[in-house]
Amino acid sequence: MVKKYVLRFLNIFFLVLFGVALFVFLKADKAFDADKIIQNSALKEKKFKGLPVEIMTQNGIKIWLSEEHSAPLVALSFYFDKAGFAFDEGNKQGLSTFVSSILLHGAGAFDEEMFQNLLDTNAIEMKFSASDEIMEGLMIFPKENMKTAMDLLNAVLTSPKFDEKNMAVIKRQQTAAIDMQNENPESVLRNEFKLRFFNNHPKGRLPLGVKEDIEGFSRQDLEDFVKTNFRTDNLTVAIAGDITPDETKNFVSEIFKGLPDTGLQKELSELEANYNIKEDNIKRDIPQVISLFVAKGVKRSDKDFYPLYMVNEIFGGNGLSSRLNVRAREKEGLTYGAYTYLNAEKDAPRIVGTFSVSKENYEKMKAVLFDEWRKMARYGVQKEEFERVKNNMLTSFNLRFASLAGISKQLLYMQKENLGIDFLQKRNEYVLNTSFDAVNAAAQKYFADSPSILTIGN
Amino acid sequence: MNCLKICLMMKKVCCFLFLLVLPGLCAAQVLNLSEFELSNGLSVVIGENHKAPIAKVMLVYKVGAADEVAGKSGLAHLLEHLMFRGTTNVSGERFNTLMLENGVDFNAFTSRDITAYHALTDISRLELVLALEADRMANLKIDDEAFSAEQKIVYQERQQRVENNSKARFSEDVNKIFWQNTPYEHPVSGVLKEINALSKEDTKRFYDTYYTPSNAVLVIVGDVTVKEIKPLVEKYFGGIQKKRTPERKMFFSIEDGSNIFISKEMNDVEKTMVSVSYAIPSVVKNKKAAYAFYVFSSYFGESGANYLKKYLVDEQKVVAATSSVQILSRGSGEFEISVLPNGNDDFKITIDMIDEALNNAIEAFDEKALENEKKKILSWFVYIKDNVADEAYFIGQLKALGMNEEDIEHYVKNIENVSIKDVKDLLPYLLKTKKMTSVLLPKEDK
Incomplete structure (x- = not known):
């Protein structure tokens, strides 16, 4: 999230982000001895000290806490499971997103103006967002304002105000936002891709929902949503920052005080994702062709997760050094960038990739993609590439602790994916224990079939 | 995603962002900065x-x-x-x-x-x-x-x-x-x-x-x-050779009293968007006025309970409205109001509404509003210590734009020094500076 702030900050300066380049086949000069610099570094490796502990409130809410006292700030992350847009009723699509917007418009004893003023004057950042399966909340605040933060959030969760005026405003904004998605070719492509990939399953819905449904939302709908979804039996909580375990217990009990501890257990119908989307193009008059492509991946708990993660890094992942980038960008100058990533979602695990190229470069770019894909399946990765990516994963480990919100989200994710509270202690072992052979086996297995591709602009 | 759209969906975030762009968000006491210079400059x-x-x-x-x-x-x-x-x-x-x-x-x-x-x-x-x-x-x-x-x-x-x-x-x-x-x-x-x-x-x-x-x-x-x-x-x-320091150009005021209107119909546009921009002094040119705009914009269209929201959005006169201010520049700065009108043909009415709201807001701005706005802006200050990346960005940007020690270390003072009169003076200023109204429209025959 902080990244988003930074991006916006940069926008203000009318930036062009990123330059970046590489691969000139120059001979490395021994004058620059990187190994020596690292070995003789005055600054040695250290460990992050705020590793998480598990604590329980008296009323049985489990919390993973990372105590970190370097700044007087606290970040709380939480989610309610099965409260995301895939669980909206079929004729109320967009309700979870709607609720996530309207929640900050006043609650309990606080009318909207007072509520917003209290957030601003106490520097309390509060945010809700609905994704496909969950409704996630984030609150960051200065420690000295803990009591106010607690009261405001409890009011939001237990007695939000849904007045007619605010409902009308948000209806207008959400429906306008639906139309405005069409202004951006990338979001048109992404939305269409989701529809086809998820085979009309609720997980492929657009988060903003359906205009007709939104216009019909009643106050009762909103109240029902809150009552049925904000409970303690589908709640997961993580905290990072300047707060002790005792303070945490009290703080968390107070925030979630008054929520029911049982409710309707919702289930989604079984998902059969479509990995074989028929190659197709969405017509649009733009100078480039933008593409999204997909192939089968692995879920987070799969034994192939780390091996495939490394294969992906080498193929099209992180940075300028991936095979795809080196060939398509650095050598041939075909594109500003082509990259791939893993989505380890349990019922639709996938490798997803994207690139944008001038129309005249499209066939060439596509040929590069398929050629590299085939090579990965046939020859796997080289020992050198494997070592590099492994080292990258080990040495970049601590970067995840850059901000408190980042840490609390990480702890939330660890719970969501059942990684264990000692995951952070074990993670580098997992990386070290991933063998070269396992990586090559994953390359062979998951790159066997060519990816399906959808484009816009051609 | 463009900024206004983000603002529509996440007001809070934008407000926070805005605070982060503050010049001088880094009083030395909070940031604990140390500065030195090598012999090569x-x-x-x-x-x-x-x-x-x-x-x-x-x-x-x-x-x-x-x-x-x-x-x-x-x-x-x-x-x-x-x-x-x-x-x-x-x-x-x-x-x-x-x-x-x-x-x-x-x-x-x-x-x-x-x-x-x-x-x-x-x-x-x-x-x-x-x-x-x-x-x-x-x-x-x-x-x-x-x-x-x-x-x-x-x-x-x-x-x-x-x-x-x-x-x-x-x-x-x-x-x-x-x-x-x-x-x-x-x-x-x-x-x-x-x-x-x-x-x-x-x-x-x-x-x-x-x-x-x-x-x-x-x-x-x-x-x-x-x-x-x-x-x-x-x-x-230290071993890098000292070289001639290139001249740092500080330039161009564009606050020339011109009033420009531009509109354009474009393919792929679904909703009319209206923006009004004013050239304003940057911190380099006129610190007092720059900070006054800074505080006023927070009140007008950025903080959680802002004027535009209350009088235009909540009254359903427009779908969404925000303001933003840029005072870090080598020349003029910019104060911008962006509005999503109710209908695609409403833009003339919308432009009038923006002008009226701006006048009314400056008039309505009183001691209470001033104190409240200052409190909001200053309270967010503490977040600068949360993320090493953010902190480095701010310091780097400010130093490179030629902000001097005083600007950086006296951030709190600069905000606190904004007076009612400084804000009231913005009204006559807006009348004599450069104003540009731009309207982006969907293509008629779509």
Whole structure:
């Protein structure tokens, strides 16, 4: 999230982000001895000290806490499971997103103006967002304002105000936002891709929902949503920052005080994702062709997760050094960038990739993609590439602790994916224990079939 | 996603963002900064932050797109790309590989006023990052192959970021007119024809002139102490030869009383969007007025319970409305109001409403509003310590824009000093400065 702030900050300066380049086949000069610099570094490796502990409130809410006292700030992350847009009723699509917007418009004893003023004057950042399966909340605040933060959030969760005026405003904004998605070719492509990939399953819905449904939302709908979804039996909580375990217990009990501890257990119908989307193009008059492509991946708990993660890094992942980038960008100058990533979602695990190229470069770019894909399946990765990516994963480990919100989200994710509270202690072992052979086996297995591709602009 | 849209969905975030852009968000007492200068003129700022064993390194050159000479737009940005293509000591390939296998998250950006190279790294690899950064400050090598590939890449980048998107194209048009006859009028990414006409020699000359120790600011924020880091900076950067410091152009006021209207129908536009921009003083030109705009914009269209929301959005006169202010600039700054009207044909009414709201808001602004707004702005200050990356960005930007000690350290004082009269004075000011109204419309016959 902080990244988003930074991006916006940069926008203000009318930036062009990123330059970046590489691969000139120059001979490395021994004058620059990187190994020596690292070995003789005055600054040695250290460990992050705020590793998480598990604590329980008296009323049985489990919390993973990372105590970190370097700044007087606290970040709380939480989610309610099965409260995301895939669980909206079929004729109320967009309700979870709607609720996530309207929640900050006043609650309990606080009318909207007072509520917003209290957030601003106490520097309390509060945010809700609905994704496909969950409704996630984030609150960051200065420690000295803990009591106010607690009261405001409890009011939001237990007695939000849904007045007619605010409902009308948000209806207008959400429906306008639906139309405005069409202004951006990338979001048109992404939305269409989701529809086809998820085979009309609720997980492929657009988060903003359906205009007709939104216009019909009643106050009762909103109240029902809150009552049925904000409970303690589908709640997961993580905290990072300047707060002790005792303070945490009290703080968390107070925030979630008054929520029911049982409710309707919702289930989604079984998902059969479509990995074989028929190659197709969405017509649009733009100078480039933008593409999204997909192939089968692995879920987070799969034994192939780390091996495939490394294969992906080498193929099209992180940075300028991936095979795809080196060939398509650095050598041939075909594109500003082509990259791939893993989505380890349990019922639709996938490798997803994207690139944008001038129309005249499209066939060439596509040929590069398929050629590299085939090579990965046939020859796997080289020992050198494997070592590099492994080292990258080990040495970049601590970067995840850059901000408190980042840490609390990480702890939330660890719970969501059942990684264990000692995951952070074990993670580098997992990386070290991933063998070269396992990586090559994953390359062979998951790159066997060519990816399906959808484009816009051609 | 454009900014207004984000603002529609996440007011809070925008408000926070806005606070983060504050000049001088870094009073020395809170940030605990140390500054020193090497004998070759490199200016260094160290911020301690001991949350995790990591550090953010940001090397800012005081040169941007506004320093390009006529006909050479895109030069600063192209050079930024070439900085990843290798030096006489380290090839581009090796540079990227070293960053990769040492887990460094690195990138760069170019703006109108600065070019910045930044890296987030484990502290055990901080020295390596400093060594690589120092090396490319002095020893860049530009070969033909890399040059021609990068020329193609920046062309693709421009298409991807700007030309695929109607709104981005329109905002370039607007920018060109608003900043007409100033170095801000051309896009940072350059004009296509001019990008293609740039030569290797152009980039080399630009590099030789502007990439010198005395034209740069090195910011390091993270789990370090000044005592540890000072000798390291000296070790890697100290040996770089001192060169002539290029002249830092401070330019162009555009606050000339003109009143411009521009509207355009474009394909792919679904909703009419109305913007009103005013040229305002930057902190460099008139601190008092700049900070007054800063505080007023928070009240008018940025904070959670702002004036535009209350009187236009909640009354359903428009769908959404926000304001923003930019006072960090070498020339004029900008105060902008963006509105999404109710219907696509409503823009004339909307423009009148914006004018009226602005007048009324300045009139309504009283002691209570002033105190409340100051309190809001100052309360967010504490977040600057949360993320080493954010902290490094701010310090780097401010220092490079020529903010002096006083501006940076007396941030709180500058905000506190804004008086009712300063805000009231904005009204006559708005009448005599440059105003530009722009309307982006959907194509009729769609």
